[in-house]
């Protein structure tokens with residue numbers, strides 16, 4: 001079946017057909033690294049991680065780009081406040097975002113470009129817009145360059161707004177612009193700003209506007225026409241509207257599908273740094289296991305709003321525990337039988353249908369929990385064959401959703417990449433050892449054990465399988 005995705009520009013579900021068979025190119029707006037990540041930021045990244053994992057499961061090769069906006073007015077202002085270099089502050093927060101993503105098992109993007117590394121591409125794009133008559137240097141010596149909205153008839157196409165109804169842009173000088181909707185492509189350096197935050201350009205020293213950054217980075221890494229552009233619903237206007245207008249006006253087809261995640265709200269308002277209502281990623285991750293936080297933030301449909309309240313995590317914890325206790329129970333009962341560890345890595349048809357239906361994770365989770373119930377019933381009835389197949393389906397579904405409790409990323413004490421890799425390798429060797437024993441190849445089983453011991457790893461055989469730790 002073809003996957004359907006809700007395209008915000010078409011305002012309809014569309015069959016997802018990649019531009020190039022077997023390949024998916026995807027650009028997602030990443031954070032402006034001006035302060036610590038809140039759970040809205042994590043949800044946004046998580047939603048696209050789920051989409052990426054599902055497309056990969058469907059056999060597509062996904063090139064996933066998520067940028068880092070590491071130059072911005074707010075970064076400069078905050079750096080002044082904390083008496084830091086702006087780039088030091090940006091990097092400090094970038095590390096916090098990366099740590100948050102890692103703790104939630106959000107896969108690293110294929111490429112993660114920083115805006116400051118594509119200034120040349122941004123300037124080239126601005127020059128093309130000026131040449132084509134869709135941008136102009138402000139006449140007021142500010143060094144700013146603005147997009148000429150009136151020159152682009154399709155401006156408003158993403159959010160279906162007519163010129164008269166569109167909000168005025170706030171990042172361009174009202175006195176110097178031709179139309180209230182005109183927004184900044186390039187911002188001339190201002191008095192008192194650090195010299196390191198300005199780059200030479202045909203329009204004088206300055207820095208890029210936010211919108212042009214994403215247009216330039218998407219084209220640089222994915223080409224002029226790519227499959228999916230994602231980001232939070234808050235970015236539809238003006239950010240994405242402006243990206244679309246300037247890229248199209250420069251001659252690029254740009255994104256084929258526009259996908260927007262719903263927001264995390266607090267008391268009906270967007271969780272936002274500027275509103276001061278943030279629950280920071282680190283706070284939430286201190287309240288529960290990382291896998292529970294992932295379950296919680298990933299359980300709602302990606303287009304729905306999540307209203308955060310204090311009891312939110314408990315429900316996720318309980319749901320996940322049902323999955324964990326079934327897997328535990330199944331492993332204990334199946335260990336030593338011919339069904340132990342068996343597994344076809346295929347998700348049930350109903351689960352696939354749900355995921356293909358605009359990533360209907362709530363329905364997909366419904367299938368996961370039904371399978372857990374069926375698996376428990378099979379164990380009650382001593383139907384080991386059915387229990388084993390339920391177990392393997394549960395593993396396959398939870399793996400696709402990134403909430404497989406047995407996945408090394410969650411089972412090791414630390415989320416350090418080296419530990420995750422080590423754990424995966426040790427688990428693999430322990431699996432080989434179990435298989436060797438089952439085949440009565442005790443020499444091979446002992447050899448594996450000796451190798452692990454020689455590498456400083458202790459193995460303890462228990463009724464629920466072999467456990468490993470350091471000496």
Ligand SMILES: Nc1ncnc2c1ncn2[C@@H]1O[C@H](COP(=O)(O)OP(=O)(O)OP(=O)(O)O)[C@@H](O)[C@H]1O
Pocket residue numbers: 029030031032033039040041043044045230231232233234235261262263264265270271272273274
């Ligand atoms: N409350 C939220 N819920 C869901 N997604 C969000 C939320 N806030 C930001 N995002 C998304 O996170 C990504 C990175 O956001 P960005 O750094 O631009 O945040 P922002 O909108 O400036 O946040 P803030 O309003 O807190 O300053 C974007 O795709 C954005 O849409």
Ligand SMILES: [Zn+2]
Pocket residue numbers: 028029030214231239
């Ligand atoms: Zn963007």
